[in-house]
Amino acid sequence: MVYEDIPRLYSAIAEWGACILCCLIFPRRCSNLHFILSSAGFLVFQCIFMVLTADVPIVLWIPCMAVAVFAMYTFIFCICDFSLWKAVYQCAIAFLLAEFAASFTWQIECYVMARTTSNGAAYEADPYSFLCLFIMLILYLLIFLVTWHPRQYFRRGFVEYETTWQEMLSVVLVVSLTFIFSNISFFMPNTPFSGQLMPDIMVIRTIVDFAGISIVYAVEMQITNLRVESEIIRMESILKTQYDQYRTYQDSIDMINIKYHDLKHQIQGMKAEMDPEKRKEWIERLENEVADYRPEKETGNAVLDTIISGKTPIIRSMDIKFTCVVDGRLLEFMHVADICTMFGNALDNALEHVVTLRDPEKRIIHLTVSEQRGFVYIMMSNYCEEEIAFANGLPLTTKIDIRNHGFGVKSIRKTAEKYDGSAMWTLKDQMLELKVLIPIPRENAA
Numbered sequence: 433m434v435y436e437d438i439p440r441l442y443s444a445i446a447e448w449g450a451c452i453l454c455c456l457i458f459p460r461r462c463s464n465l466h467f468i469l470s471s472a473g474f475l476v477f478q479c480i481f482m483v484l485t486a487d488v489p490i491v492l493w494i495p496c497m498a499v500a501v502f503a504m505y506t507f508i509f510c511i512c513d514f515s516l517w518k519a520v521y522q523c524a525i526a527f528l529l530a531e532f533a534a535s536f537t538w539q540i541e542c543y544v545m546a547r548t549t550s551n552g553a554a555y556e557a558d559p560y561s562f563l564c565l566f567i568m569l570i571l572y573l574l575i576f577l578v579t580w581h582p583r584q585y586f587r588r589g590f591v592e593y594e595t596t597w598q599e600m601l602s603v604v605l606v607v608s609l610t611f612i613f614s615n616i617s618f619f620m621p622n623t624p625f626s627g628q629l630m631p632d633i634m635v636i637r638t639i640v641d642f643a644g645i646s647i648v649y650a651v652e653m654q655i656t657n658l659r660v661e662s663e664i665i666r667m668e669s670i671l672k673t674q675y676d677q678y679r680t681y682q683d684s685i686d687m688i689n690i691k692y693h694d695l696k697h698q699i700q701g702m703k704a705e706m707d708p709e710k711r712k713e714w715i716e717r718l719e720n721e722v723a724d725y726r727p728e729k730e731t732g733n734a735v736l737d738t739i740i741s742g743k744t745p746i747i748r749s750m751d752i753k754f755t756c757v758v759d760g761r762l763l764e765f766m767h768v769a770d771i772c773t774m775f776g777n778a779l780d781n782a783l784e785h786v787v788t789l790r791d792p793e794k795r796i797i798h799l800t801v802s803e804q805r806g807f808v809y810i811m812m813s814n815y816c817e818e819e820i821a822f823a824n825g826l827p828l829t830t831k832i833d834i835r836n837h838g839f840g841v842k843s844i845r846k847t848a849e850k851y852d853g854s855a856m857w858t859l860k861d862q863m864l865e866l867k868v869l870i871p872i873p874r875e876n877a878a
Contacts, residue, residue: 442568445569455508457580459513470510470511501527508526532642535638582653611644746787751795752786756798757800797813815862815864851871
């Protein structure tokens with residue numbers, strides 16, 4: 433059986449396929465037509481470059497590989513909606529996956545296609561024959577399909593979180609060490625980790641590449657799990673904070689209502705006792721002060737009333753025009769904590785945007801809660817002059833510390849999904865809208 437090194441065309445197609453896998457899984461920054469044309473151009477370039485550099489001296493082999501990797505990085509960065517470090521991170525994984533796919537496929541082909549003639553002479557399969565190319569494409573397709581599921585699992589956390597330089601460096605380090613040890617036999621054949629015969633070299637390369645892929649996926653799994661745990665802790669903290677705010681608002685409003693009714697009785701008594709002119713001036717001033725403590729909105733749901741009343745001081749102090757058309761009875765099936773989470777976070781996010789507006793006429797927030805075809809329809813809109821990016825249907829925070837913010841919108845979506853509903857955000861004509869649809873339980877339906 434005769435073994436040769438991996439045909440360069442096989443490596444080029446594997447690198448192209450690994451990049452395409454990445455682009456199909458993660459969000460793209462270009463149209464489908466642009467993606468298709470760029471993919472075709474990248475495939476042609478990679479194949480021509482790799483084939484033309486097949487016979488370069490060993491000293492030029494590493495620079496040629498560096499050019500091929502840079503081409504992969506350029507393609508991924510131009511197609512996928514990635515930052516610099518995210519593109520490096522995904523390029524490293526794509527390169528290692530391509531190395532494994534090419535090594536494993538060529539080893540299988542050599543084993544299957546190579547035959548020994550009756551006189552003992554070795555027969556070598558033509559790597560560019562139709563059968564070999566067909567086997568290569570089938571094996572590549574199987575390898576990329578097998579890796580599709582774990583890549584999809586890591587997708588959500590990778591898209592919603594910014595990759596740190598430590599995460600990027602850890603993956604690049606694993607990929608670099610894997611590449612060195614899998615190819616060490618070619619440029620350092622006399623080490624304890626090298627092979628002397630081509631069959632040994634191929635086995636070492638395939639096994640080391642597979643080990644590298646396993647380690648990278650283990651690292652990604654750990655990163656994803658840590659992010660999920662952190663998100664759960666932070667969202668539980670947000671829920672507790674909103675509920676604690678509700679309890680504080682409720683206690684304060686109860687005290688204010690008591691004081692409000694007491695003052696009303698005092699005013700009635702003062703009207704009969706005080707000097708007419710001073711009495712009139714003092715009573716009018718007192719009535720105006722007391723009026724500020726009356727409930728701002730009455731929605732039909734005590735919890736929502738309390739949340740809105742708790743936000744009233746900042747609404748008044750910042751001259752914000754807050755309007756609402758709410759049938760609070762539709763929210764009776766929701767738990768108190770869930771109402772606090774959804775409306776408390778929604779109001780906080782809306783207030784956060786409008787308080788930064790210089791024009792008071794643009795400080796507008798509108799809330800709607802109504803029934804639409806068996807669903808509770810919740811819509812909150814506010815004026816927003818900022819450019820907001822969206823990922824996975826969620827608006828990304830504009831704060832610098834991305835990792836510690838943005839959990840409010842996630843908790844809103846999580847709360848909607850708890851009741852088999854959905855939440856979505858849109859930005860159109862400088863109006864940021866949150867729309868929530870939750871099916872009304874049958875026992876609560878009219």
